[in-house]
Amino acid sequence: MVFAKLSLIHLILISFLSLHLSKLFTHSSSFAFAAANQNREASALFEWKLSLDNQSQASLSSWTTRASPCTWEGIFCDESNSSVISIDVTNFGLKGTLHTLNFSSFPKLQVLNVSDNSFSGTIPHQIANLSTLTHLVMNDNAFNGSIPKEIGELRSLEQLVLYENQLSGTIPPAIGMLVNIIEIDLAHNSIYGTIPFIRNLTNLQHLGLSNNSLFGHIPPYIGDMLNLNALEIDFNAFSGSLPENIGNLTKLNILELNRNMISGSIPSSIGNMVNLEILDLSRNNFSGVVPSILGNLTKLNIFLLFSNKLQGRLPPAMNNFTNFVNLQVGYNSLTGPLPQQICLDGLLIAFSCNNNYFTGPVPKSLKNCSSLTRLRLDENQLIGNISDDFGVYPNLEYIDLSSNNFYGHISPNWAKCHNLTSLKIQNNNLSGDIPPELGQAPKLQQIALSFNHITGKIPNQLGNLILLFDLSISGNELSGNIPPEIGALSRLQFLNLGANKLGGPIPTQVGELPSLVQLNFSNNKLTETIPSFNQLQSLQYLDLSWNFLNGEIPAALASMKKLITLNLSHNYLSGVIPSSFKDMVSLTNVNISNNQLEGPIPNIQGFLNAPFDALKNNKGLCGNASGLVPCPKLSDNPRGKTKRKFVMLTLGALFLAVFMVGVSLYVCYRTTTKTKKEEAKEEKTQDHFAIWSYDGKLVYENIIEATEGFDDKYLIGEGGSASVYKAKLPTGQTVAVKKLHEVSTDETLDLKAFTTEVKALAEIKHRNIVKSLGYCLHPRFSFLVYEFLEGGSVDKLLNNDTRATMFDWERRVKVVKGVANALYHMHHGCFPPIVHRDISSKNVLIDLDSEAHISDFGTAKILNPDSRNLTAFAGTYGMEVNEKCDVFSFGVLCLEIIMGKHPGDFISSLFSSSGTSSVSNLLLKDVLDQRLPQPVNLIVEEVIMIAKIAFACSSESPRLRPSMEQVHNEFLMPTLSSMDPLFMLTLGQLVNN
Numbered sequence: 002m003v004f005a006k007l008s009l010i011h012l013i014l015i016s017f018l019s020l021h022l023s024k025l026f027t028h029s030s031s032f033a034f035a036a037a038n039q040n041r042e043a044s045a046l047f048e049w050k051l052s053l054d055n056q057s058q059a060s061l062s063s064w065t066t067r068a069s070p071c072t073w074e075g076i077f078c079d080e081s082n083s084s085v086i087s088i089d090v091t092n093f094g095l096k097g098t099l100h101t102l103n104f105s106s107f108p109k110l111q112v113l114n115v116s117d118n119s120f121s122g123t124i125p126h127q128i129a130n131l132s133t134l135t136h137l138v139m140n141d142n143a144f145n146g147s148i149p150k151e152i153g154e155l156r157s158l159e160q161l162v163l164y165e166n167q168l169s170g171t172i173p174p175a176i177g178m179l180v181n182i183i184e185i186d187l188a189h190n191s192i193y194g195t196i197p198f199i200r201n202l203t204n205l206q207h208l209g210l211s212n213n214s215l216f217g218h219i220p221p222y223i224g225d226m227l228n229l230n231a232l233e234i235d236f237n238a239f240s241g242s243l244p245e246n247i248g249n250l251t252k253l254n255i256l257e258l259n260r261n262m263i264s265g266s267i268p269s270s271i272g273n274m275v276n277l278e279i280l281d282l283s284r285n286n287f288s289g290v291v292p293s294i295l296g297n298l299t300k301l302n303i304f305l306l307f308s309n310k311l312q313g314r315l316p317p318a319m320n321n322f323t324n325f326v327n328l329q330v331g332y333n334s335l336t337g338p339l340p341q342q343i344c345l346d347g348l349l350i351a352f353s354c355n356n357n358y359f360t361g362p363v364p365k366s367l368k369n370c371s372s373l374t375r376l377r378l379d380e381n382q383l384i385g386n387i388s389d390d391f392g393v394y395p396n397l398e399y400i401d402l403s404s405n406n407f408y409g410h411i412s413p414n415w416a417k418c419h420n421l422t423s424l425k426i427q428n429n430n431l432s433g434d435i436p437p438e439l440g441q442a443p444k445l446q447q448i449a450l451s452f453n454h455i456t457g458k459i460p461n462q463l464g465n466l467i468l469l470f471d472l473s474i475s476g477n478e479l480s481g482n483i484p485p486e487i488g489a490l491s492r493l494q495f496l497n498l499g500a501n502k503l504g505g506p507i508p509t510q511v512g513e514l515p516s517l518v519q520l521n522f523s524n525n526k527l528t529e530t531i532p533s534f535n536q537l538q539s540l541q542y543l544d545l546s547w548n549f550l551n552g553e554i555p556a557a558l559a560s561m562k563k564l565i566t567l568n569l570s571h572n573y574l575s576g577v578i579p580s581s582f583k584d585m586v587s588l589t590n591v592n593i594s595n596n597q598l599e600g601p602i603p604n605i606q607g608f609l610n611a612p613f614d615a616l617k618n619n620k621g622l623c624g625n626a627s628g629l630v631p632c633p634k635l636s637d638n639p640r641g642k643t644k645r646k647f648v649m650l651t652l653g654a655l656f657l658a659v660f661m662v663g664v665s666l667y668v669c670y671r672t673t674t675k676t677k678k679e680e681a682k683e684e685k686t687q688d689h690f691a692i693w694s695y696d697g698k699l700v701y702e703n704i705i706e707a708t709e710g711f712d713d714k715y716l717i718g719e720g721g722s723a724s725v726y727k728a729k730l731p732t733g734q735t736v737a738v739k740k741l742h743e744v745s746t747d748e749t750l751d752l753k754a755f756t757t758e759v760k761a762l763a764e765i766k767h768r769n770i771v772k773s774l775g776y777c778l779h780p781r782f783s784f785l786v787y788e789f790l791e792g793g794s795v796d797k798l799l800n801n802d803t804r805a806t807m808f809d810w811e812r813r814v815k816v817v818k819g820v821a822n823a824l825y826h827m828h829h830g831c832f833p834p835i836v837h838r839d840i841s842s843k844n845v846l847i848d849l850d851s852e853a854h855i856s857d858f859g860t861a862k863i864l865n866p867d868s869r870n871l872t873a874f875a876g877t878y879g880m881e882v883n884e885k886c887d888v889f890s891f892g893v894l895c896l897e898i899i900m901g902k903h904p905g906d907f908i909s910s911l912f913s914s915s916g917t918s919s920v921s922n923l924l925l926k927d928v929l930d931q932r933l934p935q936p937v938n939l940i941v942e943e944v945i946m947i948a949k950i951a952f953a954c955s956s957e958s959p960r961l962r963p964s965m966e967q968v969h970n971e972f973l974m975p976t977l978s979s980m981d982p983l984f985m986l987t988l989g990q991l992v993n994n
Contacts, residue, residue, distance in 0.1 A: 042085045043070040045106035053097035060093045079109065087112035091138075098122035104130040114138040116162070121145065124163075129154040136160040140186070143167055148187070153178040164188040164209060172197050172215075180204070188212050188233065196220055204228060211257065212236040219263070224249040231255040235281065238262055248273040259283040259305065266290075267311075272297045281305040283329065291315055291335075302326040307353065309333050310961065315340060323366075324348055331355040331377060334960070339363070339383075344370035353377035355401065360384070368392040379403040379425070387431065393417045401425040403449065411450070413438035425449040427473065432456065435474070440465040451497065452476035459498070461486040468492060475499040475521065483522070485510040492516050499544065500524040507532055507545075515539065523547050523568065531569075533557035544568040546592065554598075556581050566590040567607070574598060575620070582608075589766055594618050601632045610766050627775065701777055703730050704738055704786070711740055711782070718794070718843075720857075727789060736774060739857075740784040765831055769823035771846060771856040790854055792847035795894075799842065799901055802932060810936040812851040813898050814943045818972055819853030820845055824891060825969040828884045836883065840890035842897050885959035891968070892954025895947050901930030908955045946971065 043066065050061050063074040070085060071078035077087035086109050096119040104110075104127050113131065116138050123146035124139070131137075134155050144166040152161070153175025161179070164186045171194035172187065179185075182202055186209035195217035196210070206228050216238040223232070224246030230253055240262040248270020250256075256277060264286040271280070272294030280301060287309040296318020298304075307329045314337035315330070323345035331353040338361035343349055345366045352367070355377040362385045363378065373394050379401040387402070388409040397418045403425050410433030415424055422444050431453040439445065440462025446469055455477040463472070464486025470493060479501040487496070488510020496514070499521040506529035507522065519542040530552035531545065540561045550572040558564075559581035570592040577600035578593070588607035592615040602608040602616070602624035613628025623632040707728035708715045717737070718725035726738045766772075772788040795816065798804050820840070827835045837844075837858060844857040896904040907928075925948055926935055936944045950971060956962050963971075 041106045045103040046070055046073070046076070046085075046088075049099075049102040052101035053095055057093070057095040057097060060095060061090075077112075084109040086110060087114075089114040090118065091115075092117040094118065095120065099125055099128075104128055107131060109133055112136040112138075115142065117141045119143060123147075124149050124152075124168075126151045128152065131155065133157055135181075138162040139166070141165040145169065147171070148173055148176075148192075150175045152176060155179065156181065158182055160184045162186045163190070166190050168192055170194075174198060177201055183207070185209065198222075200225060202226065207231040207233075209233045210237065214238060216240065218242075219244060219247075221246060223247060226250070227252065229253055230276075233257040235259040235261065240264065242266070243268050243271075245270050247271065250274060251276065253277055255279045257281040258285065261285050263287065267292055267295075269294045271295060274298065275300065277301055279303040282309065284308040287311055289313075293318065295319075296321075300324075302348065303328075305329045306333065307331040311335055313337075319343075325352075327351045329353040331357065333357055335359060337361075341365050343367075344373070347372050349373055350396075351375040354381065356380040358382060363390045371395055374398050374420075376400045376402075378405065381405055383407065387426065387429070388412050394421075395419060397421050398444075399423045402429065404428040406430060408432070410434070411436055411439075411455075415439060416441045418442065420444055422468075423447040423449075427451040427453065429453055434458075435460055435463075435479075437462040439463065442466065443468075445469060446492075447471040449473045450477070454478060456480070458482075459484055459487075459503075463487065464489040466490065470516070471495040473497040475501065477501055479503060481505075483508055483511070483527075487511060488513045490514060494518045494539075497521040498525070502526060504528065506530075507550075509533075512536055518542065520544070531555055531558075531574075535560045537561055538563070540564055541587075542566045545572070547571040550574060552576075554578055554593075558582075559585055561585070562587060564588055568592040569596065570594045570615070572596055577601070578603060578608075578622075591615055596620075598622055602626055602629065606766075704728050704736075704784070705782070708738065711738075735789045737787045737789045738784050739787065740782060765827060765835060767823055767826045767830075769819040769853055769855060770826075771854040787856065790846040790848045792849060792851065794843050795845045795847065795853075795898065796842035798847070799897065805901060805930065806932050808851075809933060810940045810944060814940065814947065815851050816845065816847060816853040817895055817898055817947050820855060820891060820894065821965065821968050821972060823853070823855045824887055825965040828887070828965045834884065837887050837890075840887055840894055842894060842903070845894065883959070884965065885962050888954045888962045888965060888968075889956075889959070891965070892951045892962075895951035895954070899929055899944060899947055899951070901932060 047064060047066060050058055050064050061074070063072070064070075069082065070076050071082045075088065075090040075093065076085055077089065078084060079086050085107055088110065089112060091114050095115070098121060099115070100122060104125070110131050111133055113134060114136065117140070120139070120142040121144065124144055126149040128137075128149065129151035132155070135157050137155070137158060138160065140162050142165070144163070145168065147170025148163065148168060150173040152158075153173060156179070158179050159181055160183060162184065165188070168187070168190040169192060172192060174197040176185070177197055177199045180201055181204060183204055184207040185205065186207065188209045188211040190213055193214040193216070196215065196219070199205070200222040203226065205226055208229060209231070211233045212235070214237065215234070218241035219234070219239055221244040224244055227249060229250050232250070232253060233255060235257040236259070238261060239258075242265030243258075243263060245268045247268060251273060253274050254276055256274070257279065259281045260283070262285065266289035267282065267287055269292040272292060275297055277298050278300050280298065281303065283305040284307070288311065290313035291306065291311055293316040296316040299322070301322065302324055303326055305327065308331070311333040312335065315335065319340040320342060322340060323342050325343050326348050327350055328343055329351065332355070335354070335357040336359065339354060339359055341364045343352065343364055343366055347370065349370050349372055351374060353375070356379070359381040361383065363383060367373070367376070368390060369392055371394060374396045375398060380403070382405065384406040386409040387407045391412070391414075393414050395418065398420050399422060401423070404427070406429065407426065408430040411426070411431060413436040415421065416436070416438040419442070421442055423446060425447065427449045428451070431450070432455065434457035435450070435455060437460040439448070440460060445466050448469065449471065451473045452475070455474065457479065458481035459474070459479055461484035463469070464484065467490065469490050472487075472490070472493060473495060475497045476499070479498070480503065482505035483498065483503055485508035487493070488508060491514065493514050494516050496511070496517060497519065500523070503522070503525040504527065507527055509532045511520070512532045512534040513536050515536060515538065517537050517540050520537070520540060521542070521544045523544045523546045525548055527545070527548040527550060529550070531550055531554065533555045534540070535557035538561065541563050543561075543564060543566065546568045547570070550569075551574065553576035554569065554574055556579035559579060562585070564585060565587055567588060567590070571594070574593070574596040575598065578598060580603070582603040583605055585603070585605060585607065588605060591607045591611045594615055595618040598619040599621035600623070602622055604625070608624065609626050611626055613626075616622055616626060616629060623630050625631065707730055708726045711724070711726055715726040715728065716724055717727050723739050723741050726740060727735065728738050729735045771790070774786040774788060776785045777783060792798065798808055824837070824840070827837065837855065839857060840855070844855065846854045846856050848854065893904060893908065896908065925945065929935070929944070950963070950968055954962050954968070
């Protein structure tokens with residue numbers, strides 16, 4: 002019995018000991034496992050640290066093997082400190098890659114945040130090993146390559162933030178498997194392709210794809226993702242129309258679609274998005290009217306519709322909107338009145354409605370809108386008293402009220418806008434004086450008041466505006482002297498006081514403006530001599546024409562090494578042109594006509610290439626320029642000098658006679674076999690000739706001899722009114738000679754075209770415009786002489802399969818850009834502007850370097866500078882012509898060059914298809930010249946850009962066509978990515994861009 006009791010006690014003791022030993026062993030095992038796991042994580046992190054650069058390692062000084070990783074900066078562990086659950090090194094200044102980070106070492110990691118550093122390289126596909134990851138944040142780095150498809154295996158992921166990197170490739174379809182995802186932000190990368198199928202991401206609240214190269218249509222199922230509160234897909238190449246069911250997204254706060262190619266009307270269903278606070282549809286191709294149901298969006302504080310094709314009135318309900326912060330509807334065709342209460346709540350910061358057809362008064366609430374920083378009402382038909390409709394704006398920085406029907410006086414209150422930098426009210430009906438108080442606006446940088454009816458004097462207080470860089474008050478009725486205080490404006494770049502009634506001398510202080518680029522004092526009553534201007538080292542444009550200036554041209558003007566345009570015409574200047582002008586190599590446009598100058602012209606291109614109209618009516622200029630007699634040589638005898646003087650007087654008389662019919666030319670002798678008596682008789686018939694600096698008779702005969710009397714074997718081109726011949730002169734120079742047909746059905750018209758071409762080419766000098774060498778107007782042979790361009794015309798090049806094959810994409814792009822540069826110069830660089838009116842492939846010649854040169858100016862029009870809209874042809878009352886006809890022809894030419902053939906009816910069928918016909922559904926690559934291989938690499942971007950510009954220029958409505966300045970700027974700053982998939986755009990998508 003005792004033994005039995007002892008055995009039972011022993012058994013109980015043994016069981017108790019076994020139980021506690023078991024618990025002790027289990028605890029020890031768990032501790033050992035945790036320690037091993039922590040060591041594995043610490044080792045992985047420390048190894049990653051050592052792979053970073055030295056500065057990065059210094060930033061991670063707390064990462065040391067002597068301490069637990071749970072104590073390291075940026076590392077967070079679970080409650081038991083057994084596993085790392087978060088790596089957050091935001092803005093640590095780290096530089097390196099993620100390739101040495103062993104993702105398998107972190108079985109419980111939930112957060113990986115490496116944002117705002119300098120990481121590079123690709124995103125490792127091993128990231129799929131982080132099976133518990135919920136937040137992957139890698140924005141503001143330099144990661145490149147494509148997004149790994151393995152990201153789709155992170156099924157717990159709720160946040161994927163990769164914006165502001167250098168990622169490329171497409172969005173992997175596997176991203177549609179992240180069913181728990183709440184936020185996807187891939188903005189500001191170089192990702193291209195279409196949006197993959199993500200319909201199953203029903204928890205998604207934020208989709209950010211901005212600033213990439215995505216294209217295609219916006220998928221209709223977007224309207225089924227009902228939890229979205231932010232959809233940001235701006236700055237891409239999305240096309241097509243917005244799906245109507247997008248209005249189902251009633252939780253949406255932000256909808257940003259700007260800078261795409263979206264077309265069609267604005268869906269009325271957007272009016273259901275009653276929670277919208279930001280709606281940005283700007284810079285697309287939306288057309289039609291603004292739906293009235295948008296008046297339901299009462300929470301809108303940012304509403305951007307600018308740069309579309311919208312028409313009609315704004316919804317009447319917008320009159321009740323009072324909480325706008327930013328409202329911009331400019332660059333459309335909107336009409337009617339503006340909403341009146343837009344700043345009633347005092348929140349409005351920016352408002353623009355420029356370049357529309359708005360009428361009526363300025364919104365009443367603007368007068369006391371003290372929150373306003375930027376206001377653009379320009380280019381409308383608004384009316385009102387500028388003195389009463391505007392108040393004091395303490396935050397205003399920029400205001401443009403130009404080209405409206407505002408009247409009244411300029412208020413001194415503008416000086417109380419202490420943050421104002423730009424005040425632009427040109428082309429209105431303002432009257433009264435310029436208030437001297439403007440000189441008290443401390444930040445004013447730009448004053449543009451041109452083309453009004455402003456009177457009085459220029460306030461000398463404007464000299465206090467030390468930040469002013471632009472002072473443009475031309476085309477008014479200002480009188481008095483130019484205040485010398487203007488010389489204190491050391492930052493002034495543009496000074497335009499032309500077309501006023503200013504008198505007195507030009508202040509010498511004006512010559513002390515070191516930053517001045519353009520100076521225009523033309524069409525005034527300025528007197529006395531021209532100051533030296535020797536400190537104007539930045540000046541590029543100087544116009545002092547149509548004044549009463551006298552004395553000699555200062556030699557110090559030659560110190561202006563950047564001067565491009567010099568106009569001193571219609572003054573009383575005398576003496577010789579300073580010899581120091583020979584060093585002004587930048588000078589390309591010169592006009593010194595209608596003065597009393599004499600002696601030789603400088604031997605530089607600006608004078609040698611000047612048309613005779615720019616040199617005529619002086620006392621006795623000579624030199625190697627068109628229309629001038631050669632200067633006498635030092636060895637000439639007195640008899641020779643007397644004879645030359647007689648010849649010069651005779652020629653002067655002839656110039657006056659010729660001027661009566663619009664052409665100033667030399668005598669062109671008929672043949673060398675005529676007697677002196679016959680030659681003298683011919684002089685009276687007013688046959689005219691002017692070519693190079695050679696003797697007219699000699700060169701005329703050389704051309705007749707070189708072409709054997711214009712034999713057909715020298716014929717290289719023929720048109721309705723003229724033929725073109727190739728002639729090699731005894732000097733070795735080869736020229737092209739354009740000869741008018743001897744028998745014309747409309748002699749007056751042919752002569753008019755001939756003189757028009759002479760005058761037009763005299764006005765323009767540009768590398769992409771054919772160079773005129775001379776002309777002859779003669780009863781037997783009338784012709785123009787051009788430089789000969791070996792490449793011939795573009796139409797002949799495209800019509801020859803062998804030559805067209807050699808005319809590769811790089812050369813074609815170069816030709817298009819050359820023509821664009823020439824038209825940009827003619828429309829925006831010439832004053833008055835010149836419209837060619839016959840831009841075509843037959844009138845574009847190329848040289849051996851594939852540089853384009855526009856030719857055949859027989860139908861050109863020089864626009865009248867006195868016309869406000871620059872549409873009246875000089876000398877032809879009532880005839881409406883503008884630059885948009887050249888823009889259309891340029892678009893057709895672009896298509897012909899990239900298609901390899903004339904587009905014919907292709908354009909009209911494309912525009913009439915409304916994006917649904919087989920024509921508009923064609924791929925761009927299928928309509929390009931099939932004789933060439935498809936463009937690759939960077940040239941793809943250029944070809945797509947040309948196609949887009951061509952369709953824009955070919956618009957049926959002239960108002961919708963871009964200007965050549967806009968085309969020129971597009972070529973300078975292309976916006977598309979050079980990714981090959983963009984080449985898969987359809988023609989319909991390009992038309993709607």
